[in-house]
Amino acid sequence: MANLFARFLRPALQGSVTAALGLSVLAAGLASVPAPAAAQSFQSCLNNLWPAAQRAGVSRQTYTQVTAGMTPDPDTVRLMGKQSEFVKPIWEYLDSAVSSSRITTGRQMRQKYATQLAAIERRYGVDSNVVLAIWGVETSYGGFMGQHNALRALATLACEAPDRTEYWRQEFVTALQIVQAGHITPDRMESSWAGAMGHTQFMPSSWRQYSADYDGDGRHDIWTNQPDALASTANYLKSFGWEAGKTWGYEVELPAGFDYALADEETWRSLAQWRRLGITRTRGREFPRPSDQAFLLLPAGANGPAFLMLKNFEVIKRYNNATSYALAVGHLADRIIGAGPIEKSWPRGDRPLSRSQVREMQTLLTRKGFDTGGVDGRVGPMTRSAIRAYQKRTGQIADGYASVKLLQQLKG
Incomplete structure (x- = not known):
């Protein structure tokens, strides 16, 4: 919001x-x-x-x-x-936020308000499908305000x-x-x-x-x-730097042996540079603008989907500062215009930790000599770095993902 x-x-x-x-x-x-x-x-x-x-x-x-x-x-x-206390896994959030009914209704609304959405996109330079998706995620297109x-x-x-x-x-x-x-x-x-x-x-x-x-x-x-509300949303996104004519991100595939320390949400490279590191778009598609800057996001660790996120993804997060929310908005916008589902399966058996479990994990990592920067129940950069160091020492893929399986290993 x-x-x-x-x-x-x-x-x-x-x-x-x-x-x-x-x-x-x-x-x-x-x-x-x-x-x-x-x-x-x-x-x-x-x-x-x-x-x-x-x-x-x-x-x-x-x-x-x-x-x-x-x-x-x-x-x-x-x-x-x-x-x-309990954090909903991102795949469960997406199941609800990008449901088949929400996609269908989004397509109906896109047709119903086609003239207004086109005018709003011309006026503000913001992808009207993203505006429509925010409407869908926020209130189910006005169904519940x-x-x-x-x-x-x-x-x-x-x-x-x-x-x-x-x-x-x-x-x-x-x-x-x-x-x-x-x-x-x-x-x-x-x-x-x-x-x-x-x-x-x-x-x-x-x-x-x-x-x-x-x-x-x-x-x-x-x-x-409704047009006032949609125009307001577009104006909001424009005010925070929406880049006209560009998308929010791409699902990608990572090469074997990839250095997961690069997926820290702070390392920005051009898509061409990521491509030279072996990262490709799914189904062999090309990046339309190789010079666009992006960071690598692994919302569920190495076993889940990977994304290269552009600046517009960060702009969506100004609406609601949650990765799951911004991913839902971007993905719903794509689904409304006919794109398919996210291609790689989510690791549904490898659930994320609750807040109290994160604190327990941080305590155990600290006792083992891995500095998490404190015990606060939040998985920030230092906690991810500590997880990676532990995973590397124990011969695992060092993706920094805080999961129930990881906590069980630390306790064992």
């Missing part, structure tokens, strides 16, 4: 010990507060937010209309205290979240400004539980910076006007 939420809240829910404990304590604490007292506290918080809204140009009438009788969103309270009200969700976070309070308050005030300006009525401001809004899930601050008025009616309506 096009917002800061994707960059800091999602990691917090998936493994940040401090944030996750704080959110869990918050949820437990809220559950123990008597309902009348909690409601009174929430209304007091809303009253305290009025001066900031007033300074931002929100009228008292609008503020009262939005906040009168408002109560905390129970789903927001519940979900901001929920940790995601969260079923929450952005104003209520953001007010809940502004008043109840244990940290980044100022961020949530600014998002709430910005949402009020959107209503004040007449872009959407309060009751139609549909969002996720965390306030990501509309067809392509913009936070209010991202809406303010990047939303677009496709049809020139004076409103940037990402909730009920």
Whole structure:
């Protein structure tokens, strides 16, 4: 989703010990507060937010209309205290995000909005199929936009979240400004539980910076006007450096004896240089622009598919900073226009580690003399380097993949 939420809240829910404990304590604490007292506290918080809204140009009438009788969103309270301890394997994520039904619906939407998508691509220089794929991955082409009200969700976070309070308050005030300006009525401001809004899930601050008025009616309506939402998404990608006329990446095959230390997501080479190292496109196809720069990605280690990723892959990650998300968007875009599935099979029996298992793995590697840079439950560059060193010492393919099988070896 096009917002800061994707960059800091999602990691917090998936493994940040401090944030996750704080959110869990918050949820437990809220559950123990008597309902009348909690409601009174929430209304007091809303009253305290009025001066900031007033300074931002929100009228008292609008503020009262939005906040009168408002109560905390129970789903927001519940979900901001929920940790995601177990990481879904990338192949399971892709099974859902790039399902046959999503591909079929994407092709139908491509035909339905062909004129608008073509105009958006000309205007912004962004591949319209990628824009369409983001729509599909974010909300199933508008089929599920969260079923929450952005104003209520953001007010809940502004008043109840244990940290980044100022961020949530600014998002709430910005949402009020959107209503004040007449872009959407309060009751139609549909969002996720965390306030990501509309067809392509913009936070209010991202809406303010990047939303677009496709049809020139004076409103940037990402909730009920699909072309506005698609144009907004294209504008977002353009703003972060989308390279027109280029793709996001290629599935490739690696030669025998390849040095997997080069797959560190930081080593950029031209496609021609990768080709000289023996890397080829699947099915013997050529790279259309050998001078394009790319890095090598092995999302499931040496036993899974390999990809050379271009700059546009990194641009997609600005929408949601997760490798699985960006791969899903790129692959769905390709499938919509008729490309086939990913060719190499995923190692479905070699599952990735949960956050607690990563911490256990890091502890064991450190005890064996391999520096992981700390025990934090995250597989970063130093942890991958430590895994490679261990794998090399034990005569394995040194791909740096943190799997359950690796943990079992370390424990054995």
